[in-house]
Amino acid sequence: MVIAFVAGATGYTGREVVAALAARGAAAVAHVRPESSRLPEWRERFAALGARVDATAWQPDAMAATLAALRPTHVFALLGTTRARAAAAVRAGGPAADYEAVDYGLSVLLLRAAAACGSRPRFVYLSSLGAGGTGGNAYIRARNRVEAELRASGLPFLIVRPSFITGDDREESRPGERVGAAALDWGTRLLGALGARRLRDRFRPRTGRELAASIVRLALEGREGVVEAEQL
Numbered sequence: 001m002v003i004a005f006v007a008g009a010t011g012y013t014g015r016e017v018v019a020a021l022a023a024r025g026a027a028a029v030a031h032v033r034p035e036s037s038r039l040p041e042w043r044e045r046f047a048a049l050g051a052r053v054d055a056t057a058w059q060p061d062a063m064a065a066t067l068a069a070l071r072p073t074h075v076f077a078l079l080g081t082t083r084a085r086a087a088a089a090v091r092a093g094g095p096a097a098d099y100e101a102v103d104y105g106l107s108v109l110l111l112r113a114a115a116a117c118g119s120r121p122r123f124v125y126l127s128s129l130g131a132g133g134t135g136g137n138a139y140i141r142a143r144n145r146v147e148a149e150l151r152a153s154g155l156p157f158l159i160v161r162p163s164f165i166t167g168d169d170r171e172e173s174r175p176g177e178r179v180g181a182a183a184l185d186w187g188t189r190l191l192g193a194l195g196a197r198r199l200r201d202r203f204r205p206r207t208g209r210e211l212a213a214s215i216v217r218l219a220l221e222g223r224e225g226v227v228e229a230e231q232l
């Protein structure tokens, strides 16, 4: 029986991962942060998919206790912030919510809880194209550090490094990302027409649903290690 805990379940990719897991008959637990103003709405949406919502606080002891009780077979880390969201958190006077605090901090908090929970779950981490080297900007550095801690954790793992994740069905308006993805989409079609299929598959933007279907298939097949964008 697959028991999957999904962090970042409310995200553009995460909600589709929960849907894909539930459609495959997995016991899917969708994590929603307890302070979310949309918690009642998410409870309804995920219940309609056949998934359960968990609203454990992002605190090490609380997350460790939740995973120890659940004993998941799979833990999905699909969360991350944006520079705009991090700036909005500062303006609102809340705690830091930048790449260091969210993309690195919360992913690693989840990883440590998973490593200690006793069921040795497969840890599925949604990283990014460009991760895996050294250096990079704050966004890539956060991913490199999570990947390094995941490799050292002793857990079986799957790291997925996609290009842009976007589509008309994304609720949040991200004008810069949309323009970049549209240019990339056009460019990759041209590459495909010219026969450069590997490059096309590496940079082609994917929708959340498309990416989720690949992630869930690979995770449930027991795929291990790193999956680059062109392998999705």
Ligand SMILES: NC(=O)c1ccc[n+]([C@@H]2O[C@H](COP(=O)([O-])OP(=O)(O)OC[C@H]3O[C@@H](n4cnc5c(N)ncnc54)[C@H](OP(=O)(O)O)[C@@H]3O)[C@@H](O)[C@H]2O)c1
Pocket: 007, 008, 009, 010, 011, 012, 013, 014, 033, 036, 058, 078, 079, 080, 081, 085, 097, 102, 103, 106, 126, 127, 128, 129, 162, 163, 164, 165, 166, 177, 208
């Ligand atoms: N977008 C891209 O083109 C792209 C490309 C490659 C990799 N990625 C990475 O892939 C992952 C998923 O991307 P996505 O576009 O599906 O994500 P998304 O739609 O932006 O969703 C982000 C998720 O992270 C949660 N989150 C954000 N800030 C948080 C905070 N301070 N505390 C707790 N939870 C927080 C959100 O919860 P709430 O709903 O409660 O805010 C949501 O569940 C991210 O790590 C992203 O960086 C994205």
